[in-house]
Amino acid sequence: MLLASFLGLQLGCTTCTPGIPNIDTSKPDNETGGDSQHDSEPDDTAPPPPCEQPEVEPNNNGGDATPIVLEKLACGEFTAGLDLDFYTAETTGSGWFEIDVDAGDMGSAANVLLSISNEDEDLKATQQASATSADPRMVVPLPAADTWTLILNEETAQGGESGYDYEFRFSQTKDPVTWDLVEDAGHGSWDAAQELDVGTTLFGTIEDVAERDWYVIHTPADKVDLSIEIVAHREGSPLDARFQIWMAEDGELKETPEASAYTHPTEPGADPALTKSAHDETWYLMVRYQDGGTGPLYWYTLTVEEVSP
Numbered sequence: 615m616l617l618a619s620f621l622g623l624q625l626g627c628t629t630c631t632p633g634i635p636n637i638d639t640s641k642p643d644n645e646t647g648g649d650s651q652h653d654s655e656p657d658d659t660a661p662p663p664p665c666e667q668p669e670v671e672p673n674n675n676g677g678d679a680t681p682i683v684l685e686k687l688a689c690g691e692f693t694a695g696l697d698l699d700f701y702t703a704e705t706t707g708s709g710w711f712e713i714d715v716d717a718g719d720m721g722s723a724a725n726v727l728l729s730i731s732n733e734d735e736d737l738k739a740t741q742q743a744s745a746t747s748a749d750p751r752m753v754v755p756l757p758a759a760d761t762w763t764l765i766l767n768e769e770t771a772q773g774g775e776s777g778y779d780y781e782f783r784f785s786q787t788k789d790p791v792t793w794d795l796v797e798d799a800g801h802g803s804w805d806a807a808q809e810l811d812v813g814t815t816l817f818g819t820i821e822d823v824a825e826r827d828w829y830v831i832h833t834p835a836d837k838v839d840l841s842i843e844i845v846a847h848r849e850g851s852p853l854d855a856r857f858q859i860w861m862a863e864d865g866e867l868k869e870t871p872e873a874s875a876y877t878h879p880t881e882p883g884a885d886p887a888l889t890k891s892a893h894d895e896t897w898y899l900m901v902r903y904q905d906g907g908t909g910p911l912y913w914y915t916l917t918v919e920e921v922s923p
């Protein structure tokens with residue numbers, strides 16, 4: 615059974631959901647084969663579907679969303695003007711899920727913006743790009759079985775009769791990160807900062823534009839270099855995170871000179887990171903969102919650890 619399921623995923627299946635076209639991948643690709651005598655299909659046959667789950671227009675609102683199933687490739691295109699492409703999909707349990715979009719990476723002119731929301735609309739996220747291209751790749755922890763609406767549109771409302779195609783896959787995926795502890799509730803100010811030990815990784819979320827996650831770190835008695843690293847966007851989180859380090863002096867917070875601005879990525883798609891020397895100090899580290907959105911799906915991990923000087 616497991617093998618049959620596995621092969622069903624890998625090869626396309628013969629018992630798929632009604633209405634969802636199959637691609638028969640059991641036929642050899644004979645486009646480059648020299649011994650194929652004739653194309654067996656007559657010229658007036660409709661072209662094969664471009665993927666396993668092509669969009670069905672009109673799909674410009676939630677009521678007309680194209681149903682898709684997880685794990686199989688879906689695809690569509692943006693026609694002239696603002697073309698919103700709605701899809702709907704069911705998840706059957708909790709876990710990490712990925713929505714991986716390809717457009718520019720496969721030569722399309724489309725610059726895709728991806729949005730998802732659940733049935734109650736208390737879980738929403740938007741992703742503009744991945745760490746390496748303008749094609750979104752979202753990886754989020756979904757807490758329960760739910761019905762999801764996915765919206766794909768062209769970021770600048772471009773479109774055309776051809777050339778603005780995209781494809782994507784919504785699938786369950788492995789954990790993109792591991793962590794030692796989860797953030798506490800109620801650490802939204804420096805005097806309520808959550809303790810974070812050197813050498814640990816914390817998992818947190820930024821659920822509101824005004825949310826500030828404060829951590830306090832007691833650095834080792836000996837002089838050391840500490841690295842502070844956030845993982846978010848580069849592993850598919852919709853969160854655009856920043857952090858800043860402060861110290862307390864006479865009961866007042868004082869910005870550290872090395873981190874006087876929100877420590878920002880040095881490369882496109884990178885998450886904030888900093889290495890800073892410390893000598894028996896107390897740091898207050900604040901994490902916040904920078905741009906794009908917030909919510910329960912906007913996750914990050916924060917690691918503070920000693921590094922060799």
Ligand SMILES: [Ca+2]
Pocket residue numbers: 669671690691692693697698699
């Ligand atoms: Ca479309």
Ligand SMILES: [Ca+2]
Pocket residue numbers: 671672673674697698699700
């Ligand atoms: Ca549409």
Ligand SMILES: [Ca+2]
Pocket residue numbers: 725726727742743748749750769
């Ligand atoms: Ca994009």
Ligand SMILES: [Ca+2]
Pocket residue numbers: 797818819820821825826827
């Ligand atoms: Ca938080």
